[in-house]
Amino acid sequence: MSLAKHNTAAAKCDVAGCDNDAERSFNIKQVEKTDLSLKSGDLRNVHLCKEHYKEFKKQTKTDRELDAIYD
Numbered sequence: 001m002s003l004a005k006h007n008t009a010a011a012k013c014d015v016a017g018c019d020n021d022a023e024r025s026f027n028i029k030q031v032e033k034t035d036l037s038l039k040s041g042d043l044r045n046v047h048l049c050k051e052h053y054k055e056f057k058k059q060t061k062t063d064r065e066l067d068a069i070y071d
């Protein structure tokens with residue numbers, strides 16, 4: 001018995017300890033700038049759930065703000 005292939009189905013969040021369904025994916029280089037720790041460091045694209053996407057956005061925004069402050 002073989003299952004139909006659903007390559008787009010149910011990608012999971014790649015953050016360590018998180019088992020939520022992924023909402024979006026990002027290039028690893030963007031995610032490396034944050035302190036989110038991933039299940040695997042060997043990814044090209046990192047899937048993030050809604051919660052971790054928020055965290056990601058917060059941290060990338062904070063980076064820019066810090067740059068401005070310390071400039």
Ligand SMILES: [Zn+2]
Nearest residue numbers: 013018049052
């Ligand atoms: Zn997550």
